[in-house]
Amino acid sequence: MGGVQVRATLLQIEVDPAETAADRRRRAAALVRAQAGADLVVLPELWPVGAFASDDFAAGAERLDGGPTAEAMSAAARDAGVWLHAGSVVERDPWPDGPLYNTSLLFAPDGTLHTAYRKIHRFGFDRGEAVLMAGGSRIVTAALPQGVLGLATCYDLRFPEQFRLLVDAGAEMLVIPAGWPARRLAHWRVLLQARAIENQVFVLACGTAGTHADVPQAGHSMVIDPWGAVLAEAGAAEEVLTVELDPSRVAATRSDFPVLRDRVLGAPPR
Ligand SMILES: NC(=O)CCC(=O)C(=O)O
Numbered sequence: 501m502g503g504v505q506v507r508a509t510l511l512q513i514e515v516d517p518a519e520t521a522a523d524r525r526r527r528a529a530a531l532v533r534a535q536a537g538a539d540l541v542v543l544p545e546l547w548p549v550g551a552f553a554s555d556d557f558a559a560g561a562e563r564l565d566g567g568p569t570a571e572a573m574s575a576a577a578r579d580a581g582v583w584l585h586a587g588s589v590v591e592r593d594p595w596p597d598g599p600l601y602n603t604s605l606l607f608a609p610d611g612t613l614h615t616a617y618r619k620i621h622r623f624g625f626d627r628g629e630a631v632l633m634a635g636g637s638r639i640v641t642a643a644l645p646q647g648v649l650g651l652a653t654c655y656d657l658r659f660p661e662q663f664r665l666l667v668d669a670g671a672e673m674l675v676i677p678a679g680w681p682a683r684r685l686a687h688w689r690v691l692l693q694a695r696a697i698e699n700q701v702f703v704l705a706c707g708t709a710g711t712h713a714d715v716p717q718a719g720h721s722m723v724i725d726p727w728g729a730v731l732a733e734a735g736a737a738e739e740v741l742t743v744e745l746d747p748s749r750v751a752a753t754r755s756d757f758p759v760l761r762d763r764v765l766g767a768p769p770r
Pocket of ligand 1: 545551623653654655656658678679680681684687
């Protein structure tokens, strides 16, 4: 039996070093405003600077309270009247000389910052984000009227234990902004489907298009249902991907095929 439909739109924006962050912010804000009528709009990881543009992280760092991306996305969410997962920004906290974090921002339809999530797993091994940023330590969910979101970012995708904790915290839709490289597109697709299947959740994963810091981006933003079926998938170029999803599919899938009930290792007490 079908329930209320949720309209979700992923904005797979191109990150091009020839465009300034200010211009890209204006363009992203206009794209968000054009989505009035959607329930949830999602942007990718670190789209103001570029997820691999680590030389620009310090100069592009922002505060969550009054920073240029937070201000622009708050206004755009309010004008469109949508829940906006604004992807992530380079956050510096405390301002002006604290550590950097890769922080995702979720705005409510009235423009207030509802939830922030600091990426837990930092990518780069001994370089880039892994050495320039501090990691978050909190599992973050957000209860929306349309369902409970579980927040994770890009490289987190490779750590399934984080997603189990999100499911234990009630997540029904995983929202994963990313700046995933084209050369590992095959991993992206398999890992996203695996996270959806093993946790019986919707996955909404929004990547970037274009090439920055000499790293061609995969694009291929995806929306996957709790059975692992791909509901929508973008190509490699900039694209607006809209899908209608039925949140009641989470409970229905878990009841029809109750694998989560059979967990033995690390399962919460029943
Ligand atoms: N921005 C990232 O976290 C990139 C992750 C990545 O390239 C990978 O896991 O592969």
